[in-house]
Structures are given as structure tokens and as C-alpha cells.
Amino acid sequence: MTLLRVEDLHTHFISRDLDNQIRVARALNGVSFALEPGRILGLVGETGAGKSLTATSIMGLLRPPARVVGGRALFEGRDLLAMPEAEVNALRGRDISLVVQSPKSSLDPLTRIGDQLIRIHRAHRKASEKAARERAVEMLASLGIPDPARRMAAWPHELSGGMAQRVLIALALMNAPRLLIADEPTTGLDVTVQAQILDLLRDLVRRTGIGAMIITHDLGVVAHYCDEMAVMYAGAIVESGPVRQVFANPSHPYTANLIGATPERLRLGGPRTVGGPPPNLFRLPEGCAYRDRCPQAGADCATPPPDVALGAGHVARCHRVAA
Amino acid sequence: MNPVLQVEDLKKHFPAQGGRTVHAVNGVSFSIAAGETLGVVGESGSGKSTIGRAVIRLLKPTAGRIRFQGRDITHLPESACRPLRAEMQMVFQDPWSALNPRVRIGDLIAEPLLLHTKSSRSERQDRAEHLARRVRLTTELLTRYPAELSGGQLQRVCIARAIATQPKLIVLDEPTSSLDLSVRAGILELLAELKAETGVAMMFISHDLGTVKLISDRIMVLYLGGMVEYAPAARVFAQPAHPYSQALMSAHLPADPEAVLRRHVLEGEIPSPIALPPGCHFASRCPVAVPACQETAPELRAVHGDAQHQAACLRIAEGANRIPETAHG
Structure with a gap:
């Protein structure tokens, strides 16, 4: 069974302005993707594209004024968005884990890391303090943390960035989840540490068959650690498919531009890259949201673009793409 | 050399x-x-x-x-x-904190000229417009404040300031x-x-x-x-x-x-x-x-x-x- 299937997810920020008029920012506009067990999906896009919001929407972690206004998120066939809060609570942290950005501010600063690991385990599983402690030590060891038994007593502020990120991943894995969502798991870490953390994540997925979604803006991470990728722009997935195929044949003009802007493909002095701020979510244009920046835009782009299947699971949402 | x-x-x-x-x-x-x-x-x-x-x-x-x-x-x-x-000039990582939020973009770009050159106000204004165009900012941004610009635009402002005095x-x-x-x-x-x-x-x-x-x-x-x-x-x-x-x-x-x-x-x-x-x-x-x-x-x-x-x-x-x-x- 598909581990996670997100269908036509819409999330809006609904607020009132100073004139008491309702203002709606359409932050997610029909996000759909699927993740199979044992696979790593890379969700990429630039600032404001809705990557993190996709994760928090699925996990039911939105706070007002953000609200899911449509769509489904099926975890092993059960819709997370239609489930009673208590059932979602039971799944979160146990079967579905989230590794958030900025490890240093995500750990409880007043609790030793060992106690944090034990706490999350005992909140979801019937385990003795002793069994939970043993599991926590094992988990730290498996993440390559030297001298794990002694590290259990460490405070979060004593950890380096790379260590804190490993502890955060250990927290996420304590209850052997079936789905791991990692939001920018290596942003801000040094490259040698980044490589170690990503190696760990990939080995884990390969070894245990869980599914993982990595949210990142770094196409290098996607190119080397993900099986599938989904490219987001203005709250929608504009292109998705197997990583090699999308890199070899980027079909949506936005994807082509994004991949062309990587230092590996960029030619200084060549044709200029199209860059710019993301569109205003309060006034998204009808049809394709990329058409203001798109060099290939035409009159038909004012109508919603179709999802064009390009074979082997490669899909692009664009009027200009021929199947 | x-x-x-x-x-x-x-x-x-x-x-x-x-x-x-x-x-x-x-x-x-x-x-x-x-x-x-x-x-x-x-x-x-x-x-x-x-x-x-x-x-x-x-x-x-x-x-x-x-x-x-x-x-x-x-x-x-x-x-x-x-x-x-x-x-010798420097451009920093974080353009949001490198620019005074209460100074208009045009004045920010002209500031190095005010400090380092003897030029009239109108000369500095002309030069700021020229520099803005050089870093590909539209000149209408010159009357705006930093908070109204995106990160990429702000970094262009920082680069314009850095190259102002050649x-x-x-x-x-x-x-x-x-x-x-x-x-x-x-x-x-x-x-x-x-x-x-x-x-x-x-x-x-x-x-x-x-x-x-x-x-x-x-x-x-x-x-x-x-x-x-x-x-x-x-x-x-x-x-x-x-x-x-x-x-x-x-x-x-x-x-x-x-x-x-x-x-x-x-x-x-x-x-x-x-x-x-x-x-x-x-x-x-x-x-x-x-x-x-x-x-x-x-x-x-x-x-x-x-x-x-x-x-x-x-x-x-x-x-x-x-x-x-x-x-x-």
C-alpha cells in the first residue's frame, strides 16, 4: 500500500485586514504526491513555495490563521486530515515523525537529551524506564554519536550543530516510525557533517524500509539522496518524477530555470537566469502561477495547466509540455 | 605588476x-x-x-x-x-541587517559617495541612479525603504554601495x-x-x-x-x-x-x-x-x-x- 498519498491539498491563511475585510492567502493550491515505503522523496522549491507548509498541513500542526480548506492526506489509507485529534496525536511521534529545521532551538533546553529520548518513547510505547533508556543509548550509538551512554546526560546547549541534529533524528526514530518527514535536515550544517547525516538517513530507509520525505532547497541533496523529487512553486507541485529523469529532462520552465541556476549548470556571461520573488499569494493569477516569469508563456497560460504525464512517473504541470 | x-x-x-x-x-x-x-x-x-x-x-x-x-x-x-x-569594500551575508532600515535605498547607495567624495547632492543622485541600473535595480526602488525590497534586491543594493567608490x-x-x-x-x-x-x-x-x-x-x-x-x-x-x-x-x-x-x-x-x-x-x-x-x-x-x-x-x-x-x- 502507498505509505503516504496527498491529494489536492489546499491550505489558506485566512485573516481580516484593518478594514475588517477577509483576506485569503492561497498558500497551498492543490498539492498532490505519493510516497512508497523504502523510498526517499525530495520536496524542493524556493522560499515561500509552501514546502514546510505541506509538511505541517499533513501533520496537522497548523495554527490559525492557516487552515486546510480541501484535500486529503492518506497515511496507509487513512485520511490524517479527517481523523479525530486524539488519533492523530497517537500517530504523530510514533508512526509519523517530523525532523524540523534548526536543531538547537527544537530540543528542550531544560531537559537532558537522554531524558528527552526516554520521554518520547514512553509517551507512545509501553516500556519500562530501563528498557527505554537502553533503546535511547542504542539509538544514539546507531547515529554515530561517540560514547552514547555518557552523552545521555548531556544538555542541548553542550552539543554542536551536527550532534544536535543527530539527537533530533534519534528522537524522531525512537518509536520506529513508518514515515519520516525531515524539513531541511542539514541546512546550516557544514558539508562534511551534512554528508554524514544524509548517509545515516539513507541507510536507515534502505535498511528498515520506512518512507522518508526530505524538504530542501538544495538540489545537490536531492540529486544524490532522493529517489523521487517534487518541485514546488507558489503552493503547487509543478513537476515530479524520478530524480535522474527530472534532472536529465526538466520539462516545466520553472524546473528548467531552477536546475539551470545551480552552480554546476550556470554559465557566467551566458543567458541570464530568470529570478524573482514568488508571486503574491493574496492575488495569485488565474491559470499558471508561473506565467508572469515564464519565458514561454502564452495566452493559453491564463487557464489552469494540465498535468502532462511524460512516462515512468514523470509529470509536469504546463501547457507547453508535450507528452 | x-x-x-x-x-x-x-x-x-x-x-x-x-x-x-x-x-x-x-x-x-x-x-x-x-x-x-x-x-x-x-x-x-x-x-x-x-x-x-x-x-x-x-x-x-x-x-x-x-x-x-x-x-x-x-x-x-x-x-x-x-x-x-x-x-576596499565589503559585502556581508545578511543584507537585511547590513542596511539601515530607516534610510531610503537611494540614500543608502549614495552614502559612500557622501563619505568619500566631494560631490553635490544632484551628482550623487545621478550616480546612485546609474549604480542602481548597473546592479539591475529599477530606479523607482530608490525612494523605497529596505523593508519593501526582497533579499536579492537588498543584496544588489549592498553591491551597489560596495562599487560606488570604485x-x-x-x-x-x-x-x-x-x-x-x-x-x-x-x-x-x-x-x-x-x-x-x-x-x-x-x-x-x-x-x-x-x-x-x-x-x-x-x-x-x-x-x-x-x-x-x-x-x-x-x-x-x-x-x-x-x-x-x-x-x-x-x-x-x-x-x-x-x-x-x-x-x-x-x-x-x-x-x-x-x-x-x-x-x-x-x-x-x-x-x-x-x-x-x-x-x-x-x-x-x-x-x-x-x-x-x-x-x-x-x-x-x-x-x-x-x-x-x-x-x-
Whole structure:
């Protein structure tokens, strides 16, 4: 069974302005993707594209004024968005884990890391303090943390960035989840540490068959650690498919531009890259949201673009793409 | 021709708690010629930013010598540094905090001209418009405030300020690290154009190896405040000689799934710059270290007789500096 299937997810920020008029920012506009067990999906896009919001929407972690206004998120066939809060609570942290950005501010600063690991385990599983402690030590060891038994007593502020990120991943894995969502798991870490953390994540997925979604803006991470990728722009997935195929044949003009802007493909002095701020979510244009920046835009782009299947699971949402 | 910037054996130490010393920069020597971009790479705490700030004298060096256009500026008093900064400029990582939020964009761009040139208000305004167009900002933005601009636009404002007085040297400290990919590409293209047009020397500090590879002519690799390798950019990536450079380059993830990775995993944590180990600072984590590495500090030497390519490793002379290949999935 598909581990996670997100269908036509819409999330809006609904607020009132100073004139008491309702203002709606359409932050997610029909996000759909699927993740199979044992696979790593890379969700990429630039600032404001809705990557993190996709994760928090699925996990039911939105706070007002953000609200899911449509769509489904099926975890092993059960819709997370239609489930009673208590059932979602039971799944979160146990079967579905989230590794958030900025490890240093995500750990409880007043609790030793060992106690944090034990706490999350005992909140979801019937385990003795002793069994939970043993599991926590094992988990730290498996993440390559030297001298794990002694590290259990460490405070979060004593950890380096790379260590804190490993502890955060250990927290996420304590209850052997079936789905791991990692939001920018290596942003801000040094490259040698980044490589170690990503190696760990990939080995884990390969070894245990869980599914993982990595949210990142770094196409290098996607190119080397993900099986599938989904490219987001203005709250929608504009292109998705197997990583090699999308890199070899980027079909949506936005994807082509994004991949062309990587230092590996960029030619200084060549044709200029199209860059710019993301569109205003309060006034998204009808049809394709990329058409203001798109060099290939035409009159038909004012109508919603179709999802064009390009074979082997490669899909692009664009009027200009021929199947 | 004399290089624009010449640095010899630069050291910078900071006092730490309990009378101890943080050895941030421990004897680096390099030079940058006009029209050349020197890339400075290394991980957090390697001393990249400290070197950048020391060479334009935002910091006072502890030891060593800095020569700018042939003139020794190492111990120049601050009052004498100020006029000099018309010729040496800096662009910082975070454009949101680098600009005064209460000053309009036009005045921000004209500010260096007000400080360093004798020009009338209208001359400065004309020049600001010209500079804005040069960095590809529309002139209607000149009446706006920083909060109304995007990060990429703000970084263009910072670059316009940096080039306003036609400097000979620009130090760029992580100028694109906080920007999105497509915006970053635009900034890199602009920097390359400016260098070609004006022949300004650039020092490009970044932890983003892909960007450094693209923009630099030569690269300096730092580890714990010391230079471990100094070579033409392509060489550092293709044939890194120092074991640390090999590990660093192997951790770089090019945005191309077809690129083959050779992974060298480093064990252990970086030593503290307060209590630096004797000998080679990298020896504690180095896969090819021998006991002698713990005792003797290696000097920068030409690699295989090539003066362009220098590295500081005892094991290069014996040909034992290569980290053995490990299988990588």
C-alpha cells in the first residue's frame, strides 16, 4: 500500500485586514504526491513555495490563521486530515515523525537529551524506564554519536550543530516510525557533517524500509539522496518524477530555470537566469502561477495547466509540455 | 605588476574566558591580483570571516603583515583606515541587517559617495541612479525603504554601495548564502560582470563549494585558522592534495545525479581553537596521519614541484597523502 498519498491539498491563511475585510492567502493550491515505503522523496522549491507548509498541513500542526480548506492526506489509507485529534496525536511521534529545521532551538533546553529520548518513547510505547533508556543509548550509538551512554546526560546547549541534529533524528526514530518527514535536515550544517547525516538517513530507509520525505532547497541533496523529487512553486507541485529523469529532462520552465541556476549548470556571461520573488499569494493569477516569469508563456497560460504525464512517473504541470 | 592585496603570516587571536586565547587565524599568507577572485572555503570556525575582516582592517591583526596596493596597512590607526575604505569594500551575508532600515535605498547607495567624495547632492543622485541600473535595480526602488525590497534586491543594493567608490578590492563574506537559487545565480552573474568591467580584486568567502568553484580563480582551503591548500580553483576540485581538502571536496554534493561521489568520511570532532593540538591541526581526524604529524607542523609546499599548487601536509612528499577509496552506494 502507498505509505503516504496527498491529494489536492489546499491550505489558506485566512485573516481580516484593518478594514475588517477577509483576506485569503492561497498558500497551498492543490498539492498532490505519493510516497512508497523504502523510498526517499525530495520536496524542493524556493522560499515561500509552501514546502514546510505541506509538511505541517499533513501533520496537522497548523495554527490559525492557516487552515486546510480541501484535500486529503492518506497515511496507509487513512485520511490524517479527517481523523479525530486524539488519533492523530497517537500517530504523530510514533508512526509519523517530523525532523524540523534548526536543531538547537527544537530540543528542550531544560531537559537532558537522554531524558528527552526516554520521554518520547514512553509517551507512545509501553516500556519500562530501563528498557527505554537502553533503546535511547542504542539509538544514539546507531547515529554515530561517540560514547552514547555518557552523552545521555548531556544538555542541548553542550552539543554542536551536527550532534544536535543527530539527537533530533534519534528522537524522531525512537518509536520506529513508518514515515519520516525531515524539513531541511542539514541546512546550516557544514558539508562534511551534512554528508554524514544524509548517509545515516539513507541507510536507515534502505535498511528498515520506512518512507522518508526530505524538504530542501538544495538540489545537490536531492540529486544524490532522493529517489523521487517534487518541485514546488507558489503552493503547487509543478513537476515530479524520478530524480535522474527530472534532472536529465526538466520539462516545466520553472524546473528548467531552477536546475539551470545551480552552480554546476550556470554559465557566467551566458543567458541570464530568470529570478524573482514568488508571486503574491493574496492575488495569485488565474491559470499558471508561473506565467508572469515564464519565458514561454502564452495566452493559453491564463487557464489552469494540465498535468502532462511524460512516462515512468514523470509529470509536469504546463501547457507547453508535450507528452 | 604588484598584487592589490598581499598578506603575509597573518594571525588573529581573541581573548577568551579565564585568560585563555582563541586562535582564530594562525599564520596565513596569500595575495590577490587585480581582476582576480580568491575563493576562501572552510567549515564554521575555520577563520574565513576573521581573515576577511582583518584584511580590510575591520579587525586589528595580532601578527603578520597586510599590504594593500603596496602600502603596509597592518598597524594603520583607525582614522587612517577610514579614507582607505573607499578603495576596499565589503559585502556581508545578511543584507537585511547590513542596511539601515530607516534610510531610503537611494540614500543608502549614495552614502559612500557622501563619505568619500566631494560631490553635490544632484551628482550623487545621478550616480546612485546609474549604480542602481548597473546592479539591475529599477530606479523607482530608490525612494523605497529596505523593508519593501526582497533579499536579492537588498543584496544588489549592498553591491551597489560596495562599487560606488570604485574600489580596488571587495571582500564578499557569504554574499549569496541567504538567497534562493535563482536569485543567487543573478548575483553571481552580476559579480562576474563587474569583475570583468572594472578589474576589481575579489575575496569570495563561502562554505558553498559549488558557488566558490564557479566564481573563483584560485581557492584557499582553511582548517582551524590555517591554510591547508592554496591552488587554482579547478585543481582544488579535481586533485585536492591535502587530506582535509579531499574530505571536504568529497562531501560536496553537485546538483547533478550523474556526478560520481567519492566519499571520505571524517571521524571525530574539530579540535577547539582554544587548545590547538601541536603538529598538524588536522592530524587527530586524518585517515593518513602518522605519528610525525602529531609533532611537526607542516608548512605550505609546492605539490609535485608546481608552485601554483601548494598544500601543507607532511605526507605529500612521500606520496602517501591520498585517502584510500571507500565504496560508496
